[in-house]
Every structure is written in structure tokens, then in C-alpha cells.
Amino acid sequence: MIPKTSEKFWEKMVDTMMEGLVVVSSRGTILAVNRAMEEITGYSRAELVGHPCSLIKTDSCIAPCTSGRCKTCELFQTGFVRRRKAALVKKDGGLVHVLKNAVLLKGDDGQAVGVETFTDITEVVAQERVIYRLRRELNREDGFQGIIGRSPVMMPLFSLIASAAQSDAPTIIYGESGTGKELVAGAIHRLSPRRQGPLIKVNVAALHESLLESELFGHVKGAFTGADRSRLGRFEAADGGDIFLDEVGDMPLSTQAKLLRVLQEKIIERVGDHQPIPINVRLISATNKNLGQLMAEGRFREDLYYRINVIPIHLPPLRERKEDIPLLVEAFIERARLKSKKPIKGISKEALEKLLAHQWPGNVRELINVIEYAFVLCQEGNILPEHLPQLINPKSLHSTSTRKNGGRLFQEQARELLLKAMRTAGGNKAEAARILGVSRVTLWKKLKKYNLQLEAEEEISDDAEEGNEF
Known part of the structure; x- marks a missing residue:
């Protein structure tokens, strides 16, 4: 039973509401508002109460009037308004997206008043717009399932991906680091009859050999x-769907033998258990390694190679499809603009020419990194050549002497860029990978390649212990 309370109590209760509340007379005069409505509109209670409700400007309201030819407020005609989205103009001219509900109530004197609530959904609308743009990007005519490109080398690739998706046969994606192998795996899954099932992704290189079997096949207590x-292992989690094994060329021989049995018999055994568990999983794998060379070196099983190489898909490096660079740049600028909310319109002709002249050893991932780097330096207008990293240097492609030393020059610049990122991140490898626009596994490999692990740790502060996660 609700206790008897004073009018003051109800006023306090209404003021605790997160939704804005407005009470309007049949003549369109604002009789009361709560604190949330003040925050939403930017008007104080004194500026609203006693004034016409037209002061609260929304694009879904027809304000009443007392004389002349005009329309009556819809609320007083229909008696209610349900879940109507509207844009409300604040006192300072800014827009707030709101969800509006309203109903008519009659007092003891028989006079009807309108009670309206306004819920701020600005963040929800912003997220919907991002989702819409991402969906538009996913289905854009200049690409296929989020893979952007319309160069001659890409069109047959899109057709092969669509065909591979309809098969249950194992598919392997070959390509250099940064070419978009994970995007292709996602496209195959979304287009396949297994799309209602899960897509479980595993980066083989990121897992220690002692943990890999447990991650893939699961383990029992006390194993x-x-x-x-x-x-539960990743294969069990992927039952009814697809499993994507990235960097499969880095898989240890002992695990390769167990994976071969899984593919042949369609069963798994958890670590520490001998109970067979049937699974229904399609394998999609990827590698940037030459599996033929690995087999010759005895580091990859020949029988497993023929089992996973049923449908091979080869992704071209970015330097072999430079016609797609303008499309990719446009898409990445739009993506970065959504994230940063910077008023950057596009890229200048001169800057684009530099991008077209670069050889892109890091492929599409490197291009994403370059655009994000440019967004840090560029504040508005177009991205100019001075906003690009030093590595984007077309002169190195035209000079004979520089061409001879191009590999050494790139390695020196890459080494310095890695060190700079590690210093900026204070030794945190995850943050350094984000700054560079690469995965943590790729960063770890690059640090190892350039023998920077100890050097980077010596040059950063001693308290950067979070960087030791690898």
C-alpha cells in the first residue's frame, strides 16, 4: 500500500527520474518540468514554466494556439503519443535525439493536461549510424563482404570466396601479413550454410605450445x-559452425598430428581424457608461410597439408593491386572520421600520389596504420603529404642507389618506428600494437625479428611491467 505523502515528496521523486518530464495545459502552456528536462533542453525551470510548449522545439510536434488558423496539438487529438523518435533543439542550438511518449490525464476539475516524457537516445542514434555505415561499407559496390577492391585481381577472388563458402571442404587462405586473411574467413562463414553457427577464431602463433592442445581440444579437471x-575446447565451441586457425604454419608437429586425426575422424579427445567427442566443424585456416618449404624442412606434415589444402585461396599483396588504394583510403578515412569525430574531408592529390608510390610491405594493415597516423597530425581539411609517416617516401623508389639499399633503409626505419611505439606505450605491447595498427602477435614477431625485445625494455621506464605480457 502506497503511504500518504506530501506534494513535496512527489516533486522530489519526479526530479529523480532519468527521463525528462513536461506537463502541458490544453492551451499549450508548460505547467511543470523536472530536473532531467532542464538538463536535456539546457533551459532552467524558470525559463520553461509558464511559457508556450513551442519553446521546446522538436521535429515531431505541432504546437497548439488559441486564435487564428492553426493546427491543434496531436496529443490533445489522439490522447497519446507512443515511442516517437524526435530531434530536440537545445537552448544553445545543439541537437538532442529523444524518444518521446505522451498521454492525456484529467484532473479533479475535469481539465485535461498533457504529460510528456523525453528519453535522451543521442548515443543510441550515434551507434545506429555507425552500424548503418559499417553495413553500407560491408555491402558497398566497391567491394565484397567488407573486403574493399575492384581491381582485376580481386574480382575472381570474390567469386572464389563465394564458391568456397558453399562447400564443407577445408579452405586455406594464403597471404602476406596484413592482406586481410581474417576478413576472408569471416566472409566465407557469413556466406555459408553454417552462418547460423559460431565462427571461432584461434591464432595459433599467439598460444604457447604447452597450452595449444588444451585451447583447441579442451581438457578435463586434473589433466x-x-x-x-x-x-571446453575451441573445436567443441565451434560445433555446427566454422573454426578459423590463423598462422597454421606455426603449429607444432605434435599438435599437427592430433589435428589430422580430428579432420579424418571428426572426433576430438580432451587433454587428460580418452572419451571421443564427435564434432561437426568446417576448418578454415590461414598462413603467411610457404608450407611447401616447411614440408621440405620437416616442419609441416605432408599428410596434413593435403588435408587442409583442399580449397586454396591466395590473397594478393597491396602492391599488386594499387588500383584499390584510393578506395581503401576513402573507406579508412571515413572509419577514422567516425572514431575521432575530426572534420577531415579527405586526402590531397599529392598525398595520394605518395601512397600510390609506396610498396606497402605491411599491406592493407600498414595502410590503415598510415591513415590513423595522419589523423593524429591532421586537424581538419585534407590529409597532406606532411601528415604522412616518413616511411612513405616515393624518392626511395626512383633512385637507383636508394633502390639497392631499399631493404636496409626500410629495416632501419621500421626498427626506429617499433622503438618509438614501445617508448610511447611505456613498454605496454598491447598499446604499442594499437599505436602501430598491428596485432600483438605481429608486434611480438617484429620485436623478435629486429632483436628489439631487450633494447626496448631498457629504454622505457622500469615500472612498465604490463609490457611483459608476452
């Missing part, structure tokens, strides 16, 4: 030190 409970 090894620290296994205090049973765990």
Missing part, C-alpha cells in the same frame, strides 16, 4: 598442474 576444472 595437468593448474587444471582445477574441465574446460
Whole structure:
């Protein structure tokens, strides 16, 4: 039973509401508002109460009037308004997106008043716009399932991806780092009959050999030190869908043997258990390695190679499809603009020419990194050549002497860029990878390649312990 309370109590309760509340007379005069409505509109209570409701400007309201030819407020005609989206103009001229509900109530004197609530949904509308733009990008005519390109080398690739999606046969995606192998795996899954099932992604290179089998096949309680409970493996989690094994060329030989059995028999055994578990999973794998060379070196099983290489898909490096660079730049600028909210319109002709002249050893991922770098330096207008990283240097492509030393020059610049990113991130590898626009696994590999692990740690502060996650 609701206790009897004073009018003051109800006023306080209304003021605690997150939704804006407005009470309007049949003549269109604002009788009361709550604190949330003041925050939404930017007007104080004194500026609203006693004034016409037309002061609260929305694009879904027809204000009443007392004389002349005019329309009556819809609320007083229909008696209610339900979940109507509207844009409300604040006192300072800014826009707030709101969800409006309204109803008519009659007092003891028989006079009707309108009670309206306004819920601020500005963030929701912003997210909807981002989702819309991403969907538009996913289905844009200049690409296929989020893979942007219309160069001659890409069109047959799109057709092959669509055909591979309809098959249950294992598919392997070959390509250099940064070419978009994960995007292709996602496209195959979305276009396949298995799209209602899960797509489970595993980066083989990111997992230690001692943990890889447990991650893939699961384990039972007590299987090894620290296994205090049973765990579902990635293959079980992917049942009914697809599993994507990235960097499959880095898989240890012992795990390769177990993977071969899984593909042949369609069963798995958890680590520490001998109970076979049937699975229904299609394998999509990817590698930037030469598996033929790995087989010759005895580092990759020949029988597994023929099992996973049923449908091979080869992704071209960016330097072999430079016609797509303007499309990619346009898409990445739009994406960065949505994230940063900077008023950057596009890229200048001179800057685009520099991008077209670059050889892109890091492929599309490097291009994304370059655009994000440019967004840090460019504040508005177009991206200019001075906003691009030093690595984007077309002179190195035209000089004979520089061409001979191009590999060494690039390595020196790449080494310095890695060190700079590690210093900026204070030793945090995850943050350094974000700054460079690469995965943490790629960063770890580059640090190892250039023998920078110890050097980077010596040059950063001693308290950057979070950088030791690898």
C-alpha cells in the first residue's frame, strides 16, 4: 500500500527520474518540468514554466494556439503519443535525439493536461549510424563482404570466396601479413550454410605450445598442474559452425598430428581424457608461410597439408593491386572520421600520389596504420603529404642507389618506428600494437625479428611491467 505523502515528496521523486518530464495545459502552456528536462533542453525551470510548449522545439510536434488558423496539438487529438523518435533543439542550438511518449490525464476539475516524457537516445542514434555505415561499407559496390577492391585481381577472388563458402571442404587462405586473411574467413562463414553457427577464431602463433592442445581440444579437471576444472575446447565451441586457425604454419608437429586425426575422424579427445567427442566443424585456416618449404624442412606434415589444402585461396599483396588504394583510403578515412569525430574531408592529390608510390610491405594493415597516423597530425581539411609517416617516401623508389639499399633503409626505419611505439606505450605491447595498427602477435614477431625485445625494455621506464605480457 502506497503511504500518504506530501506534494513535496512527489516533486522530489519526479526530479529523480532519468527521463525528462513536461506537463502541458490544453492551451499549450508548460505547467511543470523536472530536473532531467532542464538538463536535456539546457533551459532552467524558470525559463520553461509558464511559457508556450513551442519553446521546446522538436521535429515531431505541432504546437497548439488559441486564435487564428492553426493546427491543434496531436496529443490533445489522439490522447497519446507512443515511442516517437524526435530531434530536440537545445537552448544553445545543439541537437538532442529523444524518444518521446505522451498521454492525456484529467484532473479533479475535469481539465485535461498533457504529460510528456523525453528519453535522451543521442548515443543510441550515434551507434545506429555507425552500424548503418559499417553495413553500407560491408555491402558497398566497391567491394565484397567488407573486403574493399575492384581491381582485376580481386574480382575472381570474390567469386572464389563465394564458391568456397558453399562447400564443407577445408579452405586455406594464403597471404602476406596484413592482406586481410581474417576478413576472408569471416566472409566465407557469413556466406555459408553454417552462418547460423559460431565462427571461432584461434591464432595459433599467439598460444604457447604447452597450452595449444588444451585451447583447441579442451581438457578435463586434473589433466595437468593448474587444471582445477574441465574446460571446453575451441573445436567443441565451434560445433555446427566454422573454426578459423590463423598462422597454421606455426603449429607444432605434435599438435599437427592430433589435428589430422580430428579432420579424418571428426572426433576430438580432451587433454587428460580418452572419451571421443564427435564434432561437426568446417576448418578454415590461414598462413603467411610457404608450407611447401616447411614440408621440405620437416616442419609441416605432408599428410596434413593435403588435408587442409583442399580449397586454396591466395590473397594478393597491396602492391599488386594499387588500383584499390584510393578506395581503401576513402573507406579508412571515413572509419577514422567516425572514431575521432575530426572534420577531415579527405586526402590531397599529392598525398595520394605518395601512397600510390609506396610498396606497402605491411599491406592493407600498414595502410590503415598510415591513415590513423595522419589523423593524429591532421586537424581538419585534407590529409597532406606532411601528415604522412616518413616511411612513405616515393624518392626511395626512383633512385637507383636508394633502390639497392631499399631493404636496409626500410629495416632501419621500421626498427626506429617499433622503438618509438614501445617508448610511447611505456613498454605496454598491447598499446604499442594499437599505436602501430598491428596485432600483438605481429608486434611480438617484429620485436623478435629486429632483436628489439631487450633494447626496448631498457629504454622505457622500469615500472612498465604490463609490457611483459608476452
